[in-house]
Structure formats: structure tokens, C-alpha cells
Amino acid sequence: MLGQVNLKAVEEHKALKERHDFLLEQIEGLKESKASLMKVIRAIDREIVRIFKDTFEVVNQHFQELFDKLFPQGRAELSLSDPTDLLNTGVEIEAQPRGKRLKKLSLLSGGETALTSLAFLFALFKTRPSPFYFLDEVEAALDDVNLHRFLNMLMEFKGESQLIIITHQKRTMERADVL
Numbered sequence: 001m002l003g004q005v006n007l008k009a010v011e012e013h014k015a016l017k018e019r020h021d022f023l024l025e026q027i028e029g030l031k032e033s034k035a036s037l038m039k040v041i042r043a044i045d046r047e048i049v050r051i052f053k054d055t056f057e058v059v060n061q062h063f064q065e066l067f068d069k070l071f072p073q074g075r076a077e078l079s080l081s082d083p084t085d086l087l088n089t090g091v092e093i094e095a096q097p098r099g100k101r102l103k104k105l106s107l108l109s110g111g112e113t114a115l116t117s118l119a120f121l122f123a124l125f126k127t128r129p130s131p132f133y134f135l136d137e138v139e140a141a142l143d144d145v146n147l148h149r150f151l152n153m154l155m156e157f158k159g160e161s162q163l164i165i166i167t168h169q170k171r172t173m174e175r176a177d178v179l
Contacts, residue, residue, distance in 0.1 A: 049086045055127060056080070056091070063093075063123035070115050070149045073098040078120075093120060114141040118150060122157065132162035139169055151175050 006012070060078040067076035074097040081090035093105040095116045105116055118138060125133060139150050151172060154163060158177075165172060173179060 045087060052086055059120075059123050059127045062126045063120055066119040066122050066126070066153065067095065067116065069153060070119050070146070071095075071097045071112075074100075076116065076119065093117075110141045111143055111146050114138070115146050115150065118153075122153060125157065125161070129160055132164060133157075134164045134166070136166040137168070138165070139167065139172060144171075147171060 056078065063078055064076055067074060074095070076093065076095040079092045079094060080086070081092055083089065093116060095105060095108060095112070097108075097112055105113060108116060121138075139147055142150055147169065148171075154165075154175070157163060165176070167173060
């Protein structure tokens with residue numbers, strides 16, 4: 001026994017076929033949009049890699065110069081943890097104060113780490129200047145000699161940017177234009 005005959009089967013088939021064809025067109029449109037977006041993403045990634053590479057080189061150069069001012073006859077360098085994948089790489093800081101071996105930042109003393117970090121921070125400032133900076137207790141871990149070097153570096157930046165420093169260090173306050 002065949003059962004009941006659907007008299008509207010031809011119309012239902014036509015409606016379903018139209019819906020199917022419409023959805024196939026939509027899928028093709030989505031595939032084209034995805035391909036177009038992937039092309040844009042690849043172009044943006046290439047531009048990001050180029051800008052990152054250029055900026056990294058400039059920051060590294062500034063970092064080396066500032067480190068040499070803060071640690072006379074010392075040397076420092078920035079390196080990439082994965083130079084083959086610039087979109088996902090990390091940045092490592094290697095520092096060698098005079099008379100010490102080249103070390104990772106984490107192996108330096110507290111004062112050396114603070115001063116090295118400040119050299120890196122100011123290398124970023126020098127690369128992409130801003131009209132003003134807020135610094136909160138950045139020199140707290142520095143001894144007198146390193147504090148003097150840091151304050152001299154601040155004086156160089158004073159002409160380019162406004163530095164707002166929160167501090168308890170009397171010598172830092174003495175160098176300030178306004179309290």
C-alpha cells in the first residue's frame with residue numbers, strides 16, 4: 001500500500017529547491033567573504049610584522065644607549081624569544097653591568113633590575129614620545145649612585161616631555177621644577 005498522495009508535493013519540492021539554491025548562494029557568498037577577510041588579515045599581519053620589526057630595532061638601539069648611560073661600560077640587548085614568529089614572540093632583556101656576566105633580567109640584583117627596567121621603559125618613551133609620563137616610586141630600589149644616574153637621565157627627557165613623578169626620594173624632589 002502506497003498511502004496518501006500529496007497533491008502539493010510538486011509545489012513543496014519547488015519551494016524547497018528555491019530555499020536550497022538560496023542557501024547555496026549564501027554559502028558561496030560567505031566563502032568569498034571569508035577569503036577576502038583572510039587576504040586582509042594576511043596584509044595586516046605583514047604590516048604588523050614590518051612595524052614591529054622596525055620598532056623593535058629602534059627600541060633596542062635606544063635601550064643599549066640608555067643602558068650604557070646608566071651602567072657605564074656595561075652592555076645590554078633585547079632579543080626575541082622566537083624570531084621566526086614575530087606575531088607571537090616574546091621580548092627578552094639581557095643585561096651586563098660592568099664587571100658582570102651577561103645575564104637575563106631576572107638574575108640581576110634588585111637595583112640593577114630596576115635600573116635596567118627603567119632603561120627599557122625610557123627606550124620605549126624615546127621611540128614613541130608622549131607629551132607627559134606618570135612615574136610612581138620607580139626609583140625606590142636604587143642606591144645613591146644609581147639614583148644619581150637615573151636623575152641625570154630624567155633631565156634629558158625633561159625637555160621633550162613632562163614627567164610627573166610620585167616619590168619619597170628627597171634627591172628626586174630636589175631636582176623637580178615643581179613640587
